[in-house]
Each structure stands twice: as structure tokens, then as C-alpha cells.
Amino acid sequence: MGNKTIIIxxxxxxxxxEAATKIAALGNQVGLVGRNPEKGIKAMESISSLTGNDKLNFFQADLSLISEINKLSVEIENKYSKVDVLLNNAGGANKNKIITSEGLEQTFATNQMNYFTLTTNLMDILSASKGSRVVNVASNAHIGASINFDNINAEKGYSFWKAYCISKLMNIMFTYRLAEMQDKVTINALHPGFVDTNIGGNEGSVIKRIVKFGSKLFARTVENGADSSIYLSTSDEVENISGKYFFKCKPIKSSKASYDKNQWNKVWSLCESYKEQLS
Ligand SMILES: NC(=O)c1ccc[n+]([C@@H]2O[C@H](COP(=O)([O-])OP(=O)(O)OC[C@H]3O[C@@H](n4cnc5c(N)ncnc54)[C@H](OP(=O)(O)O)[C@@H]3O)[C@@H](O)[C@H]2O)c1
Structure with missing residues (x-):
């Protein structure tokens, strides 16, 4: 798989x-999405010098905002005649409660509303090519989480860790629900492991400490942490696999709660209604 158009x-x-670099090294055309244009240009320069591939484009969007995701979706559709893979990876957690200018709690907005909105917006262009894929980066942090639908936007209080874990549970439920609806595009989710990255940035020093503690215990490098993202986006071995949750390139079980179809439907309706209201 080296002639695909892959949005990350x-x-x-x-x-x-890391996933963008390895996927570009295979010869694919890569659309990189980020909120910071300087980091975007730096990423493209680094990928191009490491891989010799300059089939790269940077798209700027704050993915915590539906309006920006809608604008981004149009830019992607105008730029490419086909999209083979959408790798939903952007995510994070805020130490303190932040409500976006559109009225959503920011962790929910970035981690789940973003995946839902971008994927459903791009479904037509994805399903136009044979064998297209959606890959959702989730997390084992979802284990033990349960969704309080009365506190989606932290109306009754905010815990950064709960908000993060719930958003990752939603990623998995969204994956399973969409996989059941789709026969043209495969949809899978993954856990990258504890990986020592900038997740949470300075604001999320607590999540950063948890990740650092976890990465010491489980010792996953960024190279290893990107393994399932690259595998699910590019390997022929998974071309017909859909609705699964992966770790280290192998399907694993997610939490019991994540298989509750009533909850999948509630998450779907919630996201659909916010998307409709804010579009
Ligand atoms: N690290 C771990 O241990 C771990 C474990 C399980 C799951 N995950 C998941 O892995 C994924 C990647 O995380 P990471 O650890 O690689 O974190 P990271 O180093 O902080 O990278 C996150 C990426 O998402 C971008 N991003 C964040 N908010 C955004 C927004 N509002 N609009 C546009 N782009 C935004 C960041 O942009 P900037 O460069 O502008 O910050 C950055 O490029 C996330 O979905 C995370 O939940 C990570």
C-alpha cells in the first residue's frame, strides 16, 4: 500500500x-492536519527530508470547533480526488474545564466530536474508493469509564481524567457503531499504549505525569506507539477487518461497557445532534 491518500x-x-513519517516513507500522499501552522511546516520539512516524499499537504484547523472541521472537510474534498484513509489521532485533555466558543467542553469536543464530525463529513469521498479505511486512536484509559449523559459539557463538574477516559470510550463506541452501519469503508480503533509524548502539554501536567509514569512501566517509545496506527492504515492484512479494537497490531477486547449497543446509539445521537446544531 504505497499510492494511497491518507489524512492524519x-x-x-x-x-x-511518527505515523505520518512512516506512512509517507511507504510512498503515500499524506494530508497532515494540525492547529499550528509553524509546527505543520516543520513536520512537513522533517517528513520530506527523512523520507524523500514530498507528496505532503498541511491543513490548518482547530479540531475542537465544528465550524473549523466543516471548513477543513471542504478543503480536503477540494484538494483530493479520493481519500483512502482517515486516521483520527488528534486528541488531548485539559487540566481545567474549558468550554469552547461553540459551547462544548473541550476534551469532548476535540477527542470525540472531532472524530465524529470529520469522519461523517468525509464518508462520501472515503466510500467512493474501494477498500477505504477509518482508523480511530482511542485508549485503554476507556476501561472503567461510564458516560454520564447529563454532564457531557461538565455542567455538574469537571474531572480532566474522567473527561479524557469518557471521550476515549466514546471513540470505541463510535467505531463499533459506524462499523455496523458501513459496508464500503472499514472502521477500527486502537490503543497505542502509554507513550511518552506531549499529550496534555503544560496545561495537563497531571495527565503528563500519568503518561510518564505509565511509559516508565510499559516502556513504549513513540515509534512503537504508532505501530497499530500505521498497521491499520496501510497493511493488506486488515483490508477486510472492521469494528475491532487493536493493541500492538493485534485485535483485543475493549471494556464490557464499550459493547453496550444502547450506549452506542446514545453517543451517536448526541454527536449527531451537536453536529447539526453547530453546523
Ligand atoms: N501518549 C499516550 O500515552 C497515549 C495513550 C493512549 C492514547 N493516546 C492517544 O493518542 C493520540 C495522540 O496523542 P499523543 O500522545 O501523540 O499526543 P501529542 O503528542 O500531544 O499529539 C497530539 C496531536 O494532536 C494535535 N491536537 C490536539 N488538539 C488539537 C486541536 N484542538 N486541533 C488540532 N490539533 C490538535 C496536537 O497539535 P499541537 O502540535 O498543536 O499540540 C498534536 O499534533 C490521542 O488521541 C491520544 O488520546 C495517547
Whole structure:
């Protein structure tokens, strides 16, 4: 698989940048999405010098905002005649409660509304090519999480860790629900492991400490952390696999809660209704 068009969100740092580099090294055309244009240009320069591939484009968008995701979707559709893979990777967690200018709690907005909105917007262009894929970077942080639908935007209180874990549970439920609906495009999710990245930045020093502690225990480098993202985006071995959750390039079980179809439907309706309201 070396002649595909692959969109990678959060490709300016961490696991996304590593995946973008390896995927470009295979000869694919890569659309890198990020919010910071300087980091975008730096990422493209680094990828091009490491791989010799200059079939690279940078798209700027703040993925915590539906309006920007809608604008981005049009830019992608105008730029490319086909999209073979969408790798939803951008994500994070805020130490403190932040409500976006559109009224959504920012961790939910970036980690779940972003995946939902970009994927559903690009479904037509994805399903136009045979064998297209959506890959959602989730996390084992979802284990033990349960969704309080009365507190989606932290109306009743905010815990950064709960917000993060719930958003990652939603990523998996969204993956399973969409996979059941789709027969043209495959949709899979993955856990990258604990990886020592910039996740949470300075604001999220607590999540950063947890990740650092975790990475010491489980010792996953960024190179290793990107393994399933690259595998699910490019390997022929998974061309007919859909609706699965992967770790280290192998399907694994997600939490019991993540298989609750009533909850999948509730997450879907919630995202659909926010997308409709804010578009
Ligand atoms: N690291 C871990 O241990 C771990 C474990 C499990 C799952 N994950 C998941 O892996 C994915 C990648 O995380 P990472 O560890 O590589 O983190 P990272 O190094 O912080 O990279 C996150 C990427 O997402 C981008 N991003 C964040 N918010 C954005 C926004 N509002 N608009 C546009 N781009 C945005 C960042 O852009 P900037 O460059 O502008 O910051 C960066 O490119 C996330 O989905 C995360 O939940 C990570």
C-alpha cells in the first residue's frame, strides 16, 4: 500500500507525526492536519527530508470547533480526488474545564466530536474508493469509564481524567457503531499504549505525569506507539477487518461497557445532534 491518500489529524507531534513519517516513507500522499501552522511546516520539512516524499499537504484547523472541521472537510474534498484513509489521532485533555466558543467542553469536543464530525463529513469521498479505511486512536484509559449523559459539557463538574477516559470510550463506541452501519469503508480503533509524548502539554501536567509514569512501566517509545496506527492504515492484512479494537497490531477486547449497543446509539445521537446544531 504505497499510492494511497491518507489524512492524519494531530500529525504535528507525538504518535501522529511518527505515523505520518512512516506512512509517507511507504510512498503515500499524506494530508497532515494540525492547529499550528509553524509546527505543520516543520513536520512537513522533517517528513520530506527523512523520507524523500514530498507528496505532503498541511491543513490548518482547530479540531475542537465544528465550524473549523466543516471548513477543513471542504478543503480536503477540494484538494483530493479520493481519500483512502482517515486516521483520527488528534486528541488531548485539559487540566481545567474549558468550554469552547461553540459551547462544548473541550476534551469532548476535540477527542470525540472531532472524530465524529470529520469522519461523517468525509464518508462520501472515503466510500467512493474501494477498500477505504477509518482508523480511530482511542485508549485503554476507556476501561472503567461510564458516560454520564447529563454532564457531557461538565455542567455538574469537571474531572480532566474522567473527561479524557469518557471521550476515549466514546471513540470505541463510535467505531463499533459506524462499523455496523458501513459496508464500503472499514472502521477500527486502537490503543497505542502509554507513550511518552506531549499529550496534555503544560496545561495537563497531571495527565503528563500519568503518561510518564505509565511509559516508565510499559516502556513504549513513540515509534512503537504508532505501530497499530500505521498497521491499520496501510497493511493488506486488515483490508477486510472492521469494528475491532487493536493493541500492538493485534485485535483485543475493549471494556464490557464499550459493547453496550444502547450506549452506542446514545453517543451517536448526541454527536449527531451537536453536529447539526453547530453546523
Ligand atoms: N501518549 C499516550 O500515552 C497515549 C495513550 C493512549 C492514547 N493516546 C492517544 O493518542 C493520540 C495522540 O496523542 P499523543 O500522545 O501523540 O499526543 P501529542 O503528542 O500531544 O499529539 C497530539 C496531536 O494532536 C494535535 N491536537 C490536539 N488538539 C488539537 C486541536 N484542538 N486541533 C488540532 N490539533 C490538535 C496536537 O497539535 P499541537 O502540535 O498543536 O499540540 C498534536 O499534533 C490521542 O488521541 C491520544 O488520546 C495517547
Amino acid at each position: 489529524t494531530g500529525a504535528t507531534d507525538g504518535i501522529g507525526l
